[in-house]
Amino acid sequence: xxxxxxxxxxxxxxxxxxxxxxxxxxxxxxxxxxxxxxxxxxxxxxxxxxxxxxxxxxxxxxxxxxxxxxxxxxxxxxxxxxxxxxxxxxxxxxxxxxxxxxxxxxxxxxxxxxxxxxxxxxxxxxxxxxxxxxxxxxxxxxxxxxxxxxxxxxxxxxxxxxxxxxxxxxxxxxxxxxxxxxxxxxxxxxxxxxxxxxxxxxxxxxxxxxxxxxxxxxxxxxxxxxxxxxxxxxxxxxxxxxxxxxxxxxxxxxxxxxxxxxxxxxxxxxxxxxxxxxxxxxxxxxxxxxxxxxxxxxxxxxxxxxxxxxxxxxxxxxxxxxxxxxxxxxxxxxxxxxxxxxxxxxxxxxxxxxxxxxxxxxxxxxxxxxxxxxxxxxxxxxxxxxxxxxxxxxxxxxxxxxxxxxxxxxxxxxxxxxxxxxxxxxxxxxxxxxxxxxxxxxxxxxxxxxxxxxxxxxxxxxxxxxxxxxxxxxxxxxxxxxxxxxxxxxxxxx
Numbered sequence: 442x443x444x445x446x447x448x449x450x451x452x453x454x455x456x457x458x459x460x461x462x463x464x465x466x467x468x469x470x471x472x473x474x475x476x477x478x479x480x481x482x483x484x485x486x487x488x489x490x491x492x493x494x495x496x497x498x499x500x501x502x503x504x505x506x507x508x509x510x511x512x513x514x515x516x517x518x519x520x521x522x523x524x525x526x527x528x529x530x531x532x533x534x535x536x537x538x539x540x541x542x543x544x545x546x547x548x549x550x551x552x553x554x555x556x557x558x559x560x561x562x563x564x565x566x567x568x569x570x571x572x573x574x575x576x577x578x579x580x581x582x583x584x585x586x587x588x589x590x591x592x593x594x595x596x597x598x599x600x601x602x603x604x605x606x607x608x609x610x611x612x613x614x615x616x617x618x619x620x621x622x623x624x625x626x627x628x629x630x631x632x633x634x635x636x637x638x639x640x641x642x643x644x645x646x647x648x649x650x651x652x653x654x655x656x657x658x659x660x661x662x663x664x665x666x667x668x669x670x671x672x673x674x675x676x677x678x679x680x681x682x683x684x685x686x687x688x689x690x691x692x693x694x695x696x697x698x699x700x701x702x703x704x705x706x707x708x709x710x711x712x713x714x715x716x717x718x719x720x721x722x723x724x725x726x727x728x729x730x731x732x733x734x735x736x737x738x739x740x741x742x743x744x745x746x747x748x749x750x751x752x753x754x755x756x757x758x759x760x761x762x763x764x765x766x767x768x769x770x771x772x773x774x775x776x777x778x779x780x781x782x783x784x785x786x787x788x789x790x791x792x793x794x795x796x797x798x799x800x801x802x803x804x805x806x807x808x809x810x811x812x813x814x815x816x817x818x819x820x821x822x823x824x825x826x827x828x829x830x831x832x833x834x835x836x837x838x839x840x841x842x843x844x845x846x847x848x849x850x851x852x853x854x855x856x857x858x859x860x861x862x863x864x865x866x867x868x869x870x871x872x873x874x875x876x877x878x879x880x881x882x883x884x885x886x887x888x889x890x891x892x893x894x895x896x897x898x899x900x901x902x903x904x905x906x907x908x909x910x911x912x913x914x915x916x917x918x919x920x921x922x923x924x925x926x927x928x929x930x931x932x933x934x935x
Contacts, residue, residue: 588602
């Protein structure tokens with residue numbers, strides 16, 4: 442390795458690691474914001490939370506590496522341009538591509554690492570993450586009954602506790618809303634002044650005992666024999682009331698793998714291709730079920746009258762019998778086919794034809810709906826397969842964008858480089874989401890939708906690289922920087 446490569450490698454190492462950690466941190470924070478309600482108050486240990494965060498961080502690796510290579514490349518080349526080291530290298534006859542060579546190697550390595558993560562690390566981590574998250578959501582809710590919080594963990598019930606004693610058993614000001622809709626009840630609310638809650642010794646049941654309370658019920662209206670009956674509002678007072686919940690649904694057992702086997706994130710490239718092949722076979726099978734729209738009615742009548750006939754001769758005799766029913770010796774005296782039939786035969790023929798057309802219509806409608814469903818599934822898996830490669834290849838595109846932008850703006854550090862990196866990464870995310878939406882609606886084919894960010898950003902990468910090689914500015918960044926600083930200084934003075 443030559444000196445220039447060692448220098449670029451040393452310059453890339455720390456920004457690359459820091460950028461990757463920052464990207465993972467931002468993505469993990471997004472996970473925490475989305476799932477904090479499911480984890481709060483469940484009595485989770487720090488090990489459980491760290492395990493869940495670790496699985497999610499591994500799942501997000503294919504999303505984190507593009508922004509990593511983008512930020513680090515802008516920082517490195519912006520730093521060496523700001524110190525006029527890049528200008529000195531160009532003056533010595535070293536081209537920009539030669540300076541970028543080790544950066545390109547890092548981008549290709551990141552490309553391969555992204556594919557490795559998508560095919561081996563991400564599927565396993567996604568399964569463990571989904572299983573763990575589902576287990577947490579279904580964990581025993583004994584400790585989750587917090588004060589003045591509506592808890593919906595119990596099937597068919599929403600429970601609110603006004604106050605809970607230090608022993609975690611005695612409770613006050615309890616309200617229970619029954620959503621199970623048993624019988625003809627419109628609503629069922631239970632309110633009690635005090636009570637207690639506890640799990641049985643075998644931890645199979647959770648018991649809530651209430652004292653000194655009321656039960657409010659309202660019956661649904663019913664219409665019988667064109668007469669409407671209004672049931673009364675019922676208010677029942679009780680001294681003691683008990684409700685037993687079965688805790689088997691809240692066990693911490695790992696979820697069955699079949700719950701997640703159809704998720705795209707849980708599959709590698711081979712499994713996605715297998716799903717695509719399965720969907721294609723299903724579509725072809727449905728296409729083969731569609732009968733020709735133009736069917737000879739005589740042949741249909743022959744099939745109906747000769748269900749037991751197997752020989753060609755017997756079929757021919759049946760066809761002749763059908764044809765002989767009509768007088769076709771002299772066709773010149775008939776205006777059309779309808780005039781060869783009397784009213785009785787015409788009505789019978791119209792009825793049979795209408796029934797046959799309706800049957801064919803229903804069959805075609807059913808098959809078309811199945812084909813559309815299987816086509817959406819096929820699009821879904823094709824998009825996932827190609828996104829693994831497009832999200833990996835965008836790392837190479839971002840290397841050229843980042844290095845070119847760094848050499849053009851000539852600013853290092855975590856200020857403006859991060860700002861420009863975020864703008865380009867937002868464009869990548871917007872294009873990815875747009876392609877996903879267009880593919881789901883079957884407006885755009887999934888291959889084009891998956892490679893849409895690469896298709897749009899690659900010409901921009903080429904344009905910026907040419908500008909950087911020719912030392913020409915896209916815009917006067919120094920003027921823009923001075924304007925921004927002046928704007929901030931005016932706001933501070935005001």
